[in-house]
Amino acid sequence: MIRIFFLKLLWLYRHSFSLVTRGACRHYPSCSEYALWQFERNTLPRAFLSTFLRILRCNQLFSGGIDYPIINKPKLKPSELSINTIKYWFVPYQQNYFLIKNFKFKGSQC
Numbered sequence: 001m002i003r004i005f006f007l008k009l010l011w012l013y014r015h016s017f018s019l020v021t022r023g024a025c026r027h028y029p030s031c032s033e034y035a036l037w038q039f040e041r042n043t044l045p046r047a048f049l050s051t052f053l054r055i056l057r058c059n060q061l062f063s064g065g066i067d068y069p070i071i072n073k074p075k076l077k078p079s080e081l082s083i084n085t086i087k088y089w090f091v092p093y094q095q096n097y098f099l100i101k102n103f104k105f106k107g108s109q110c
Contacts, residue, residue, distance in 0.1 A: 003039055006047075010036050026064030029101070031055055037069045037099055041088070046072075068098040 014032045025031050034054050038047040050069065058064075070093060090097040 002044060006039050006044075007036065010039065026058055026062070027054070027067045028065070029068070031058050034067070034069055037088070037101070041069070041071045041099055068100055070096045071099050072096055 010032060014036070027034070029037065031051075031054055035047070035051040038050050042050065054067065057067075068091075071090070087102055089100045089102055091100055092098075
């Protein structure tokens, strides 16, 4: 329930307030998209912490660049997988995974 509230709040921000600052983020994915991915795939405390730290890094003191979210473990349902239903790719990184968006995803997006 709380996760849905924050996802709706992020959707509102991305579709109204971010129109003014489009293209101003120093990272890829943008901070709002990073937060969206975190809240979709991580626990709430870890999503809050990761998003907060990302927002702190989004200034002139840091160089920016590509900064994919890191998650603990992917939630997979192998019977539903096909190239058109995969929204994210999970790339192993130490004991965690990088979360990378699939640009060919044809399902409903937030």
